[in-house]
Structures are given as C-alpha cells and as structure tokens.
Amino acid sequence: MNTADLGLPVAVPSTALFTDQYELTMLQAALRSGTAERRSVFEVFTRRLPEGRRYGVVAGTGRVLDAVENFRFDETILGFLRERAILDEPTLRWLADFRFRGDIWGYPEGEVYFPGSPIMRVEGTFAEAVLLETVILSILNHDSAVAAAASRMSVAAGDRPLMEMGARRTHELSAVAASRAAYVGGFHTTSDLAAGFRYHIPTVGTSAHAFTLLHDTERDAFTAQVDSLGSGTTLLVDTFDVTEAVRTAVEVAGPGLGAVRIDSGDLLLIAHRVRQQLDELGATKTRIVVTSDLDEYAIASLAAAPVDAYGVGTQLVTGSGHPTCSMVYKLVARADSEEPGTPLRPVAKKSMGAKTSLGGRKWAARRLDEDGVAVAEVIGTGPVPAELADQQLSVPLVSAGEVVAREPLDAARARHIAARARLPLSATQLSRGEPVLATEYV
C-alpha cells in the first residue's frame, strides 16, 4: 500500500522530499569535496517580527520532531532522484542509509520569541544538518504565523472561547496544522475533523445556511436540527430575519436552547438585540456565538457585546495579515576539517546586517525583573552569565538522533499562556508597535 492508495492528496512516502533540491546538490558536492562531514551548526531565527507585532509565538516544534524522525530516503524516493538525474550514485547510496543522528535544541513550543532569538539549533555534520532546512522552515514559518495570530485573538477574546473555523480558507493539510497552532496560541476548539482526529483537539459544528434552505421553512429546519442534535445545539439565525429566527428557535428548542449563531451583519448591534430578545423569551442561558469575518480587532470591538464565543476562519489561518514568518536557517559555525573534535569556527554571510550577522553557536535567556516580568531577550555566544543560567530558553529536542522532547499539545498551550503572561503589559496591546522586548547581544 502506498499513500496514493490511502487517498491522500499528496502521495509523498516520507518527509524527505519536503526539501529544496539545492540541499541535495550541496550534499553531493560536499561529499565529493571532502567537507560533508565537517561538524556544523545551523540556527533558525528571524531578523524581524512582522510589522507592528510585539512578540512572536514558536509553534510547530512537535511537528518538526515528527518530520525529522521520518526523514528517510526509501527506494521510491531514491528511484525518483535517480530517474530525474538529480544526484549521482555515491550520493544516492549515502542517502539510502541516512537518518539524522545529530542534536537539535530549541525554544520549546508555545514560547514567545523576538528578533534574533535562536528558535532552533541543529548540530551535526554539514551533510545531515543541511538536509533539514526546508522542512523545518516550512513547519515553523507556517505554524508560528498562525499561532501568533491566534495568540492576539486569544488576548482580545479574554475568557470567551475561540473556535477555529478556517479550514475552507487554506490548503486542506495546512488547515490541520493551523488548528493545531491555533490551539497552542490559545484557541479552544476546531471545526476541522482532521485536526480532531490527528491532534485530539475538541471539534465543534452544527449547521450552515444550506440546512435552513434545504427545508421548506426555517421552523422545519430548526425542528429537524433539535430533533437530531438536542436542544443544547446551536441554531443559525441569520438566514432570513434574525428576530423571527430567534423567536422560532426558542419556540422549537425551548428556553434551554444551547446557543444561537450570527454569521453576518453588524454583530455588535445584533448581539445586543438578540440577547435582549433571548432574555425576554426566558432563554437567559442561551449563548450567542458570532462567526463573521472576525479578526483580533473585530473580537476586541465586541468585548462589551453580549457575545459568548467567537468562531474565526480566514484571518486566523492566514496569520491575520502575516501568513508566514521570515524565519531563516543559517550556518553559523562549522569545523575546518572532517576530523572529529575539530573546534567550530563562527561563520556568517557578509552582507547581512550588523547584529543579526552574529556567527557562532548561541544561547538565549530571558532576563526578568524582580517581579518576574521579562525585560530583555539576551543572546550570546560565549559563556552564559551566572545570573542568566536559570533563565535559558533552549531545551534539548533531539539528542544523537533520538527525539527527547515529546509532549502533549496542552503543554505547549499552557506554556504559551504562561510565557505571554510574563511579558510586559504592552505585549498584549493589539495596536502596532515595536517588539516588546529588546534583543541584547552579549
């Protein structure tokens, strides 16, 4: 059986082809020039946050671990590379035995990050570390973009639950990763069944306008839904006239109706009217769910409205204006020879900006003030100052090729909420601003 038999829209039998061709051609040339086994350190970082954003959110780390573990070149893949004449036979033989045996350190998932933060560090031979560039960046750039948007929405929503509903607005498998990242960023549920299946995120959903239109009357539709899903269901009340729909909804379901959903119009105004009507009808516990083109600003603008939950789609899965991060994967140090034990030498592209061109393997720590509030992101290449030793950010993720940092998604979500809470208060302003922590290089 192969993945095509399983009906997967993309038949790729491992993660090894989520790779830009140049990684393999560099491998081939390095094998030939006798540099492939030079000990190397690559780091993932971003030179800046998306414009106006005050912090970034690391997400996708758990998916990176899966991807690294399954980065293998099987016969099908080797056959493809051979047939296309992309690589020579010595390189294909090398790949046949390949599995990553190096070390990966990184910010744990859910942690916040700033310009220059060494979000992930991959150490091994050049050969093994260079191969992981694209798949690591794909995952972190996508997932972190969604998590950052989710985090802002979660700040805006306060205690009200957030439902991820964006699957239809993004690639069908992006959608699954987006649900996961949204959960890390503070969302509570998803409409996407594949995300529920794969990541055990609670799923939600009851009906769309099509269900009302399928029936001869709105009352018929509501009756059908309540008969099937119970009076605790959420009825969609904006297909025709909202006031009439709310009246019908409570007549059909009784005052124990779970919720009504409003998907269009002036949500602030309509929510107030609907709340009043529900209360007058005795449906004082019936919740109001809104789901129309929301982003963090729209959510914030509804803070004073009687809204009980938000469903967010497009703006979440597209990162609320920033659908990708600008994380890069750069060689920062390498040995001068393939001889084991050769010391590492810092390297950097010359044309990069002053601060961010810092070569060398980096540590990072978050300096806190006496109240435990973060005051700076401190990055260095030398010894870690004693006073920062306990505040280091990177943890071992992969040691000698073995994944050592698996954790439940709830751990990443809790970590994010805790890390965000330790930032200065201005971190959670939605307005555009500078990164809330300055990056200090020591």
Added chain:
Amino acid sequence: MNTADLGLPVAVPSTALFTDQYELTMLQAALRSGTAERRSVFEVFTRRLPEGRRYGVVAGTGRVLDAVENFRFDETILGFLRERAILDEPTLRWLADFRFRGDIWGYPEGEVYFPGSPIMRVEGTFAEAVLLETVILSILNHDSAVAAAASRMSVAAGDRPLMEMGARRTHELSAVAASRAAYVGGFHTTSDLAAGFRYHIPTVGTSAHAFTLLHDTERDAFTAQVDSLGSGTTLLVDTFDVTEAVRTAVEVAGPGLGAVRIDSGDLLLIAHRVRQQLDELGATKTRIVVTSDLDEYAIASLAAAPVDAYGVGTQLVTGSGHPTCSMVYKLVARADSEEPGTPLRPVAKKSMGAKTSLGGRKWAARRLDEDGVAVAEVIGTGPVPAELADQQLSVPLVSAGEVVAREPLDAARARHIAARARLPLSATQLSRGEPVLATEYV
C-alpha cells in the same frame, strides 16, 4: 500500515476528514428529517476578487477530483466519529457506504474567473453534496490564490523563466500544491522535490550560502560545486563580495559557466554590473538568476535589467498579499421532496447582496467581440442564448460519481495562458483596478 507509519506529518487515511463537523451534523439531522435525499445543487463562486485584482485563476480542479474520489469513511474514521460521539449510529452506517455518486461541473483548471462566476457546481442529494463543502473550498481557495499571484508574476516576467522557491515559507504540503498552482499560472520549474515527485514539475536548485560558508574559501566552494555539478551549474555570488565572486566563478568554471545567482542587494544595479563583468570575462552566455524577495512588481521593475530568470518564494506561496480567495459553497437550488424527479427550486440566503444572491442552477459564458477578445462574463439561470451556446465555460468534471475530466497539468497551464491572452489588454496591468470583465446576469 497506516499513514503514520509512512511518516506523513498528518495521518489522515482519506480525504473524508478534511471536513467541518457541521457538514456531518447537518447530514445526521437531514437523514432524520427526511430531507437528506432531496436533490440539491451547490455552487462555488466568489462575490468579489481580491482588492485591485483584474481577474482570478481557477486552480486546484484536478486536486478536487482526487479528493472527491477518495472521500470515503473507513473503519478508522468511523471509529473516531463514534468515539467522539459526533454522530449517531444510523448516520455512521450511512457514511460507511458513502461514495459521491452525483455530478460536478466546473470551469476547467487554468480558466480565468470573475465575481459571480460559477466556478464549480455540485449536484446530487443534499446528503452527498453537503459533505464536500470544506474539502472543495480548501483546495480551490488555496490553489487559486497562488495561481493568481503566479499569473501576474508570469505576465511581469514575459519570456523569462520563473522558478517557484517558496516551500520554506508555507506548510510543507501547501508548498506542493503551491508549486502545482504556480505551474498552472505560468511558472516553469520548482525547487520543491515533493512537487517534482508528485506532479512531475521540473525541479531546480544548486547551492545556498551555507555551501560557501562550509568551505575555507569561496574558491574552494565554487571548485567543489563545479567538480560535482559541472560548469553548467549556477553559482551563488553574493556571500561576500559580488565582483570578486563573479571573477572567481568564471576562473573556476570557465566562460561556459551556466549561471550566477544574486540573492540580495539592489538587483537592478547589481545585475547590470554583473552582466558587464561577465561579458568582459568572455562569459557572454552565462545567465543571471535573481532570487531576493521578489513579487510581480519587483519582477516588472527588472524588465530592463539583464536578468535571465527569476526565483520567487514568499510572495508566490502567500498569494502576493492575498493568500486565500473568498470562494464560498452555497446551496442554490433543491427539490421540495425526496421523490426522484421533483423539480428544483432556487434558494438563497436573504441577507446576501442583490446580484450575487441569485438562486438557481447557473450557466456561464464568456462573450467575445469580433476579434475574439472577451467582453463580458455572462451568467444566467434560464436557457442559454443561442449566440453564447459555443462560449460556455463549464465542463463536466464528475458524472454519476465517475471522474471524467482528468488531464495533464500542462493542459491546465496552456489553457490559462490562452484564456489570459483572450482578455482585454488591461487585464495584465499590475496596477490595482476593477475586474477586467463585468459580470452580466441574464
């Protein structure tokens, strides 16, 4: 073996879970209310193009066909739905036997579209048609967004080849679909090996800055690369000093050097200097490839520069500012009873805008002037006027559950280029503007 064994980052054993939960709860309620078998017509359309865009590009159609064919509920999926108590037993039994047996019509892949264009039409029972909403929208919204950006870039690039290099900026499987969509929109090659594997798109790539930094000198790196990949390779010349690198490159590879790549700096200025230097060195056939944060505007601004090929990443895979389309999937007609042969009645949500609320099954045609230039997108629900009969846009894609419109990707690519060429000249202006064809409803 399951997909997790295959190392796929998302273990979903069919396309059936790329579905929002409400589609299944609607199914359950409709089965119970005796409306599930009502003949129904759903249409995919968009109320507007992304702001300033003059035309849209249909992409993903071929992937939709795969997804529909593989939309099955196996024991694993049914077990998940049962365990989560999402559905009742009669609905689970119904799903166990499910496969789509209806009809799908649509604009063929690569065709252009405008506001209101009925891009895809799904006909069948409500039960079978409602289930496909999310997966169809995911695919079309994502792929069409990338194809639209690709098409604009392809216009800007003229005859110069375009290389897709955005995998690292988007979800790893989005990236594969993005390469495919970019190809439909006019790109020529991709750096993404998975896209080469899955869709047979030609792949490209030679080396990154890390390869130069791995070696003790730039000359060592160039020598290693030329030794391994031949003098026809592309050498990356902006790690340190471009002028020195170009000199070294030609010394190492000889005047037959394939190409140099510039990935930073003022590309217009540098390209002119590098061209002059290459010519002076006798490397008159050596090509210049540029790859630094390009979008359609940057490509256009290099039209007069001696550039031979463009590599595009971030802005391509994120739709150049519009990472998703706003396509929706709406019930537009349905029968009043489950009785076969019951006539269809147009339906529409009341709160939608005047024009786009048009219920009923639609045809679409593109009216041409006497020179064969498109002048209007004509959409109607009644009989097709005789003069438009030959200019209809929709074709059968699935008939009675069988896919009838498989085609090579090159066919979609050729169709797009031909369809774009029939638009008024202003279609290919990059500046913001109105849709280049008005939509007429008859």
